[in-house]
């Protein structure tokens with residue numbers, strides 16, 4: 001399988017820990033130079049240190065991806081350091097939200113729209129000229145198990161992750177003729193900080209609906225992203241690749257609405 005990324009430059013958002021760090025490391029192991037983004041410099045630098053000590057090439061650029069000016073500056077810095085961005089992984093994510101019937105104010109909505117939707121739009125917008133000029137690029141948007149049927153506990157997360165599916169589909173149609181493929185990876189429940197504080201009951205409910213009876217590892221999510229960044233997937237476009245162990249929709253969350 002054609003998995004080599006030598007000569008390519010990748011930008012991975014939210015790569016200071018969790019899935020993003022694993023994705024950045026895997027792309028670097030396979031030959032890509034990686035612009036490692038996160039909100040804060042420290043975690044991004046740690047990822048870069050790990051990549052460099054393994055013999056790879058990377059640079060840390062902190063930026064809040066929901067801030068367009070910060071994204072523009074990040075892309076300029078990353079491009080100056082490592083060259084035109086060929087591969088963009090819109091991975092940064094946040095899990096906070098509140099039920100619709102609690103009528104939360106706009107804070108959670110704006111937060112999640114800002115990171116998941118606007119962040120992915122801004123990053124794609126600012127790497128696009130480089131991709132168009134060279135007639136080549138790959139964008140991978142990280143969606144979620146929440147785009148299987150919704151989960152219902154955080155409407156802000158469900159809605160904004162579904163919006164990324166729409167972004168994936170429409171950009172795949174528009175940009176395919178320019179040599180740019182746009183796909184998504186939908187992780188199932190994964191062992192990261194985002195799920196670290198799930199209580200035993202919640203984990204059991206999830207695993208009851210998972211044929212593989214376990215959460216994913218970040219490495220398994222990174223493998224799928226790597227595939228969609230690699231030449232092996234050159235004829236894959238507009239696809240949302242589910243990496244969720246066959247996880248079924250969370251109908252057992254129903255009882256949680258009764259409390």
Ligand SMILES: NC(=O)c1ccc[n+]([C@@H]2O[C@H](COP(=O)([O-])OP(=O)(O)OC[C@H]3O[C@@H](n4cnc5c(N)ncnc54)[C@H](O)[C@@H]3O)[C@@H](O)[C@H]2O)c1
Pocket residue numbers: 013014015016017018019020037038039040043063064065066090091092093094115119142143144145146186187188189190191192193194195
């Ligand atoms: N862990 C899971 O079970 C799971 C399941 C489905 C999808 N996902 C998705 O996978 C992706 C990675 O999640 P994770 O589990 O590694 O979470 P995580 O919380 O461990 O990591 C998320 C990273 O994104 C960064 N980030 C948040 N807001 C940012 C911003 N505005 N600008 C730049 N960086 C920002 C955080 O600082 C953090 O380093 C997310 O998109 C998440 O929605 C995770």
